Amino acid sequence: MPNIVLFSGSSHHDLSQKVADRLGLELGKVITKKFSNQETCVEIGESVRGEDVYIIQSGCGEINDNLMELLIMINACKIASSSRVTAVIPCFPYARQDKKDKSRAPISAKLVANMLSVAGADHIITMDLHASQIQGFFDIAVDNLYAEPAVLQWIKEHIPEWKNCIIVSPDAGGAKRVTSIADRLNVDFALIHKERKKANEVDRMVLVGDVKDRVAILVDDMADTCGTICHAADKLIDAGAVKVYAILTHGIFSGPAISRINSAPFEAVVVTNTIPQEEKMKACPKIQVIDISMILAEAIRRTHNGESVSYLFSHVPL
Numbered sequence: 001m002p003n004i005v006l007f008s009g010s011s012h013h014d015l016s017q018k019v020a021d022r023l024g025l026e027l028g029k030v031i032t033k034k035f036s037n038q039e040t041c042v043e044i045g046e047s048v049r050g051e052d053v054y055i056i057q058s059g060c061g062e063i064n065d066n067l068m069e070l071l072i073m074i075n076a077c078k079i080a081s082s083s084r085v086t087a088v089i090p091c092f093p094y095a096r097q098d099k100k101d102k103s104r105a106p107i108s109a110k111l112v113a114n115m116l117s118v119a120g121a122d123h124i125i126t127m128d129l130h131a132s133q134i135q136g137f138f139d140i141a142v143d144n145l146y147a148e149p150a151v152l153q154w155i156k157e158h159i160p161e162w163k164n165c166i167i168v169s170p171d172a173g174g175a176k177r178v179t180s181i182a183d184r185l186n187v188d189f190a191l192i193h194k195e196r197k198k199a200n201e202v203d204r205m206v207l208v209g210d211v212k213d214r215v216a217i218l219v220d221d222m223a224d225t226c227g228t229i230c231h232a233a234d235k236l237i238d239a240g241a242v243k244v245y246a247i248l249t250h251g252i253f254s255g256p257a258i259s260r261i262n263s264a265p266f267e268a269v270v271v272t273n274t275i276p277q278e279e280k281m282k283a284c285p286k287i288q289v290i291d292i293s294m295i296l297a298e299a300i301r302r303t304h305n306g307e308s309v310s311y312l313f314s315h316v317p318l
Contacts, residue, residue, distance in 0.1 A: 001025065003083075004304050005048055007073060009057030011066040012276050015090065016056040018293035023301060028053075032069055040065065042072045048082040054300050055085065059093030060252065060275040067093050067112065071119040078120030086123040086303065087116055088296060090274035091222075091250045095130035098137075113137035125299050127274055127292065128221045128249040143309050145299055147249045147272050148177075149316045150290050152184055154270060155217065159245065165215040166190055166241075170232040178219050190216075192232050200225050205235050212240035222250035223271075226257040230264040243267045250274050251287070258284045 007028045008016030020027045029045030055077070057070040070087060077085050097108035116124065117140055124142045129135065135142040155162050167189045169178035175191055182189035190209025197203045216236045223229050223246070233244045244266055251271030253261075261269055261284050269284075271277060272292045281287045298317040302309050 001301070001304060003051050004300075005046070005051045005053050005082075006300070007044070007053065007055045007077075009055060009066060009069050009073060011061055011069075012056070012058040012090070012274075014276060014278075015058065015273055015293055015296075018291065019056060019088075019297045019300065022294055022297035030073065032073075040069050040072055042069065042076055044073070044076050044080060048077050048080050050081065050083050052304055053077045053082045053085045054088055054304075056088040056090075056296070058090045058274055059095075060091055063093050067115075071115055074116070074119040074121050084122045085120055086125060086300075087121045088125045088300065090127045090292070090296065091252075092126045092129055092134065095134060096222075098131045098134055109134050110137045123303065125296065125303070127272075127296070130221055143299060143303070145295055145309075146313055147274075147290070147292055147295075148181060148184075149312070149314060150272065150292055150295065151219070151247050151270075152181065153316050154247070154290050155185065158268075159215060159217070161215050163187070165217050166209065166211050168192065168209070168211065168216050168218050168232065168236065170194070170218055170220055170228045174220050177221065181219055192235060194228065194231075200227060205231055207235055207239050211236050213242060215243045215245070216241040218244065218246040220246075220248050222252055223248045223257065223269075224252045225255045226253065226260045226264075229269075230260045233264045233266055237265050245270065247271075251277060251280065253280050261286055 005028045006020050006025050007030050010032050031043040033041050055073050074085050094108040094112045127145045128147050129144050165187055167178050167182040169175050169191050171194050178189050193206045195203045229246050236244050245268050247270045249272050266286050268288050269286050270288045272290045277289050294317050299309050
């Protein structure tokens with residue numbers, strides 16, 4: 001592939017390397033460091049003049065530092081005369097702050113979108129946005145890829161009794177995601193209605209649907225402190241589910257998440273590698289990872305060659 005340069009930010013080097021290997025490319029030379037006053041410094045170590053540049057940086061770990069690093073890398077490439085800069089952001093930062101749900105609340109996802117555009121990004125590739133209308137916050141092209149094809153493949157390969165399963169959404173907001181997966185598998189779905197007192201704390205849960213004597217698969221786009229999915233798992237077991245799995249695109253797992261998962265009745269908690277999971281997997285044997293590097297790599301290849309990306313919405317590249 002001529003005229004393409006792939007750079008990795010410091011948030012998820014392992015994923016960037018897998019994408020590069022898949023495309024048969026070397027990662028571009030870039031040095032990211034911090035001055036003693038914690039300012040981020042980026043040195044691009046090779047020419048990008050007239051090149052199609054892709055920068056892979058996930059919104060995880062030290063989120064603010066990583067976001068700033070991405071903005072500086074985009075700007076560095078832009079003013080070094082690259083022809084196009086694409087930011088590949090597997091887990092979009094601040095995606096949950098996407099609406100003004102109470103007075104004086106910021107819409108931080110829109111702010112991040114503006115920052116990326118002003119830095120000089122020409123195109124964004126991301127995965128399973130918390131709310132797909134975030135695409136409308138940008139005036140540049142955004143490709144929102146889905147982990148769903150990889151999730152369906154994992155269910156069919158790893159859950160022997162998948163034909164008798166029921167797909168469950170831990171909240172009403174995920175109903176669309178769950179119905180889509182249930183339709184593709186031709187199985188039933190259920191919803192859990194939760195009432196929150198305040199953010200990250202769930203008050204009461206009501207299950208809508210019949211899970212008795214079935215394998216329940218909880219599906220959500222992200223899990224942070226895991227209070228919701230662990231509550232939901234208990235609720236499903238109480239309602240007569242035989243086994244409970246959880247499948248999440250972005251496993252953030254902050255705060256008490258790991259101890260909650262360890263004590264919850266899950267067979268497995270399956271996440272994609274949009275966020276590094278090596279340390280979490282050591283602390284929790286229930287966590288399993290689906291590799292989505294081939295989806296990102298194929299999206300980069302198709303974008304670079306000017307091909308359609310919509311094939312990836314329903315297929316896993318071989």
